[in-house]
Amino acid sequence: MISSKDVAKRAGVSQPTVSRVLNNPESVKPEKRNKVLQAMEELGYYPNLIARSLVTNSTRTIALISGTLKNGFFAETTDSIIHIAKQKGYKTIVYFEDENEDEITDYWDSIMGHKVDGILLSLIRLDDPNLKKLVNSQIPCVFFNRRPRNESNFVVLDNVMAASLLTQHLLDLGHQRIAYISGKTDVSTFNERKLGFEETMQQSKIKQIPELIHFINTSNDEIDQLIPKLIHRAEPPTAIICATDAMALICIDIVMSMGLRIPEDISIAGIDDTRMASHQAFQLTTVGHQKLAMGEIAALNLIEMIEESSAQEPLRQIILKPELVIRKTTAHLVK
Amino acid sequence: MISSKDVAKRAGVSQPTVSRVLNNPESVKPEKRNKVLQAMEELGYYPNLIARSLVTNSTRTIALISGTLKNGFFAETTDSIIHIAKQKGYKTIVYFEDENEDEITDYWDSIMGHKVDGILLSLIRLDDPNLKKLVNSQIPCVFFNRRPRNESNFVVLDNVMAASLLTQHLLDLGHQRIAYISGKTDVSTFNERKLGFEETMQQSKIKQIPELIHFINTSNDEIDQLIPKLIHRAEPPTAIICATDAMALICIDIVMSMGLRIPEDISIAGIDDTRMASHQAFQLTTVGHQKLAMGEIAALNLIEMIEESSAQEPLRQIILKPELVIRKTTAHLVK
DNA sequence: CTGAAAGCGCTAACAT
DNA sequence: ATGTTAGCGCTTTCAG
Numbered sequence: 001m002i003s004s005k006d007v008a009k010r011a012g013v014s015q016p017t018v019s020r021v022l023n024n025p026e027s028v029k030p031e032k033r034n035k036v037l038q039a040m041e042e043l044g045y046y047p048n049l050i051a052r053s054l055v056t057n058s059t060r061t062i063a064l065i066s067g068t069l070k071n072g073f074f075a076e077t078t079d080s081i082i083h084i085a086k087q088k089g090y091k092t093i094v095y096f097e098d099e100n101e102d103e104i105t106d107y108w109d110s111i112m113g114h115k116v117d118g119i120l121l122s123l124i125r126l127d128d129p130n131l132k133k134l135v136n137s138q139i140p141c142v143f144f145n146r147r148p149r150n151e152s153n154f155v156v157l158d159n160v161m162a163a164s165l166l167t168q169h170l171l172d173l174g175h176q177r178i179a180y181i182s183g184k185t186d187v188s189t190f191n192e193r194k195l196g197f198e199e200t201m202q203q204s205k206i207k208q209i210p211e212l213i214h215f216i217n218t219s220n221d222e223i224d225q226l227i228p229k230l231i232h233r234a235e236p237p238t239a240i241i242c243a244t245d246a247m248a249l250i251c252i253d254i255v256m257s258m259g260l261r262i263p264e265d266i267s268i269a270g271i272d273d274t275r276m277a278s279h280q281a282f283q284l285t286t287v288g289h290q291k292l293a294m295g296e297i298a299a300l301n302l303i304e305m306i307e308e309s310s311a312q313e314p315l316r317q318i319i320l321k322p323e324l325v326i327r328k329t330t331a332h333l334v335k
Numbered sequence: 336m337i338s339s340k341d342v343a344k345r346a347g348v349s350q351p352t353v354s355r356v357l358n359n360p361e362s363v364k365p366e367k368r369n370k371v372l373q374a375m376e377e378l379g380y381y382p383n384l385i386a387r388s389l390v391t392n393s394t395r396t397i398a399l400i401s402g403t404l405k406n407g408f409f410a411e412t413t414d415s416i417i418h419i420a421k422q423k424g425y426k427t428i429v430y431f432e433d434e435n436e437d438e439i440t441d442y443w444d445s446i447m448g449h450k451v452d453g454i455l456l457s458l459i460r461l462d463d464p465n466l467k468k469l470v471n472s473q474i475p476c477v478f479f480n481r482r483p484r485n486e487s488n489f490v491v492l493d494n495v496m497a498a499s500l501l502t503q504h505l506l507d508l509g510h511q512r513i514a515y516i517s518g519k520t521d522v523s524t525f526n527e528r529k530l531g532f533e534e535t536m537q538q539s540k541i542k543q544i545p546e547l548i549h550f551i552n553t554s555n556d557e558i559d560q561l562i563p564k565l566i567h568r569a570e571p572p573t574a575i576i577c578a579t580d581a582m583a584l585i586c587i588d589i590v591m592s593m594g595l596r597i598p599e600d601i602s603i604a605g606i607d608d609t610r611m612a613s614h615q616a617f618q619l620t621t622v623g624h625q626k627l628a629m630g631e632i633a634a635l636n637l638i639e640m641i642e643e644s645s646a647q648e649p650l651r652q653i654i655l656k657p658e659l660v661i662r663k664t665t666a667h668l669v670k
Numbered sequence: 671c672t673g674a675a676a677g678c679g680c681t682a683a684c685a686t
Numbered sequence: 687a688t689g690t691t692a693g694c695g696c697t698t699t700c701a702g
Contacts, residue, residue: 003696005695014673014674015696016672016696016697017672020697023697032672048389049448050450050695050696051389052695052696052697054677055695057678070410079431083431093429098421110384252614252616253614253616257615281616336679338679348689349689353680354679362687367688382679386678387679387680387681390681391682392694
């Protein structure tokens with residue numbers, strides 16, 4: 001491996017001078033500087049960032065701990081986070097949710113050991129046993145989409161309102177037997193969306209039907225099983241609210257394969273307003289927010305925190321205002 | 336920052352003993368070992384992987400340089416690559432294609448400087464000026480999906496055959512005015528798929544119509560502009576072959592928004608067999624391959640290479656056999 | 671403006 | 687079995 005020592009030797013200067021050419025070029029006489037640059041070129045030298053990190057105590061690296069890419073929402077946030085990070089001069093190490101084990105425990109040694117400059121974290125539960133370690137670590141951290149119960153920096157949608165808007169929309173369309181399908185409520189997102197749904201249903205004085213309300217794994221399998229059961233009920237739901245667009249797309253897949261038409265036979269809606277929701281093949285009614293993407297906002301805030309080295313200072317808590325996007329998968333109840 | 340020195344002091348041992356407890360626990364007497372482990376626990380110690388890398392010359396990190404996540408194909412490969420890597424004990428640093436600048440130049444310093452153990456690379460052109468540097472670097476490298484013209488390790492689809500199968504399928508359905516929409520042919524994938532299309536058309540003795548054949552940017556904008564032009568021709572195509580599923584989905588979006596029915600008014604097909612292709616809302620006819628996903632194969636091979644430290648040895652060149660998946664977006668030409 | 675010397679936190683060789 | 691010493695490649699004093 002070619003080191004700054006090799007470059008120094010070839011250029012006939014001392015090793016620290018090579019370092020200076022890299023970090024503070026003006027501080028070295030043009031003549032020598034050019035010699036050094038030439039030597040670098042000739043040897044194909046790349047400064048060892050590992051070694052640099054060891055002394056500067058900064059890795060220019062952030063860790064992203066995200067939900068699965070199978071969910072379009074996380075594909076979009078991951079995309080924008082990595083782009084923003086790169087633009088600001090940071091590398092991104094990515095960790096994804098594991099089907100089996102949705103704890104961050106597994107990644108912890110890697111993240112802590114790698115001395116990342118900051119952490120962007122979606123994979124957290126409301127009362128997460130790992131949170132304490134995270135706080136102790138003193139590493140700047142921003143949650144996005146999901147957040148823990150305790151104080152923290154986060155960027156989330158106003159999920160209560162999001163679910164509420166959607167529920168009200170369906171009620172306005174005359175639906176009463178509304179199914180609600182969601183992930184487990186030990187994460188903030190699903191917990192809050194559930195609250196929004198329940199509140200709005202209660203206000204409308206329409207009785208909720210417990211058999212139509214399910215909190216399950218968000219992967220295909222469980223949804224695959226659930227939907228047919230709902231549809232085959234004596235009194236099937238006339239509308240299904242899915243707590244995420246990703247679930248809604250799976251839901252649509254199954255409903256269509258059962259030969260039902262959307263929205264003529266059944267209305268379906270999601271939350272997140274992912275890219276795919278606006279596709280003509282879906283035209284999914286959903287709730288999202290305009291402005292910058294959530295990942296972008298989270299990344300920008302994290303990087304600000306890193307560069308001001310204000311890990312704690314004023315808490316950054318950003319709640320994005322949701323907006324109902326009515327498309328073609330929801331319609332008036334005819335009957 | 337808590338270092339092994341601190342742990343050593345607290346446990347009343349020398350610093351290297353702490354290191355031994357980490358790397359070779361059996362070599363240290365149980366009594367001392369437990370003292371050390373306890374001290375680690377109490378102090379909340381995490382070994383500094385950066386420092387370790389500097390001396391072991393191994394980062395347990397691979398770099399993934401991928402096409403954009405907006406393309407479902409790359410979302411799927413990224414997902415499986417990161418999972419496989421994690422499973423094998425490797426972290427993944429991710430770099431994505433930049434809209435503006437599709438060269439890896441930008442990432443180069445970061446990748447080379449970070450001394451990754453291996454590189455998984457899709458973002459390469461047939462004659463890529465960066466290739467030489469890559470080879471010089473001696474870092475194990477596997478290309479997937481795309482490959483350079485020169486000798487290298489790669490995992491790709493037999494793209495000529497893939498396009499050929501699809502073209503033949505449409506010819507068999509009676510189509511003659513077939514449009515072909517693809518990315519630029521300076522990347523192997525698009526170049527080979529083009530060859531497959533052309534060969535098959537020539538064999539059938541049906542004349543290709545140059546105005547229906549386009550090599551453009553794969554992002555929405557250019558496709559958005561192109562499709563209406565094609566549709567509004569005096570003699571519009573009766574079928575459109577898109578060189579990727581991602582392009583096909585965009586294409587379908589536009590065609591549907593123009594009020595055409597698929598496949599009654601126009602047949603559309605893609606290549607890659609991405610997850611979304613099988614969704615009931617699309618039922619896209621496409622070409623893919625069964626067995627393990629491409630990303631998985633590439634990652635497994637790369638890691639093997641790393642662990643055998645056989646950067647060059649026998650070249651690993653894996654060409655996956657394509658399989659035509661006929662769904663519902665292609666149909667017999669009526670009229 | 672530049673060289674010499676020290677040290678980041680760890681592992682590896684060498685003693686004991 | 688364990689402590690001592692050296693050194694990975696870099697940045698950072700400190701002299702001069």
